[in-house]
Amino acid sequence: MARVLLFYILVVLLTGKSHNTSSNIRRVLVFGGNGFMGAETVERLLDLGYDVTIANRGNWYWDSATRIRPRVRFFSCDRSSALKSNCKKLMRFIQKIEFDAVVDFSAYKAVTIRDSLEALNGRAKLYVFISTDSIYEVCEKSHNGSTVESDDQPISSVSAGTSNDYGYQKLLCERELKKQKQDGGIHYVILRLPDVIGPRDNTKRWWSYQLWLQIYPYVKIPIYVPNRVKDVSFSLAYVKDVARAVTYVIKHDNKLHGHAINLGFEQTFTLGSYFFH
DSSP: OHHHHHHHHHHHHHHSOOOOOTTTOOEEEEEOOSSHHHHHHHHHHHHTTOEEEEEEOSOOOTTHHHHTGGGSEEEEOOTTSOHHHHOHHHHHHHTTOOBSEEEESSOOSHHHHHHHHHHHTTOBSEEEEEEEGGGGGGBOOOSSSOOOTTOOOBOTTOOTTOTTHHHHHHHHHHHHHHHHHHTTOOEEEEEEEOEEESTTOTTOHHHHHHHHHHHHHHHOOOOOOOHHHHTOOBOEEEHHHHHHHHHHHHHTOGGGTTEEEEOSOSOOBOHHHHHHO
């Protein structure tokens, strides 16, 4: 017995590791996790040693089927209807686990947030919601400076079906998270993202422009930029920075709980300046 104990102590001293227990495993549930930003974030979480469970509809983009799928616990789940009725395997798993964090890349309606919170029933310490800077397009702005997080009060006349329904619905998702916290729910952090660029971008927005610039000397076909957006100032975010931000929020900074954060480059530019100078 003494020899066994001595061997165990030596292993711990030499490796800094003991047998895993439920208390030292950090668990994260990711809604999405198979696309552009989600897969990048999941890969970073895995590399940092997190136990990651992902729930999505099972569409594996780019190389996520080989890069992500074998390393995670996966549940096929369509969030267009209630988790309790449509994602029963996930529900059975959730009821046994407490998560250090939930990261939500795939909620676009407040009812989806509400449903997820009801399913979790308090079994998560933090909810990280991936939102968008498009919410500011349906909000009032009382100054001429750069948009700041407090510029998030909706225009009184805005409603569902507006020309920027995406931004409006994301804003309602944010409000759902804030309301549940006021009612005694779990902590949250909201990350408001601009357009995101980087490897494996399945939107192909910036990739298309970049390719167009590279082949223009040969094809001489002008780049089309709509006049309504040519001089609009905006920023971008890099996909690996998004992943770093999410993992930082989960790992380090309780001071961010209860806040919405604009994430993006410090520099701003316009499409006109980008293409024509």
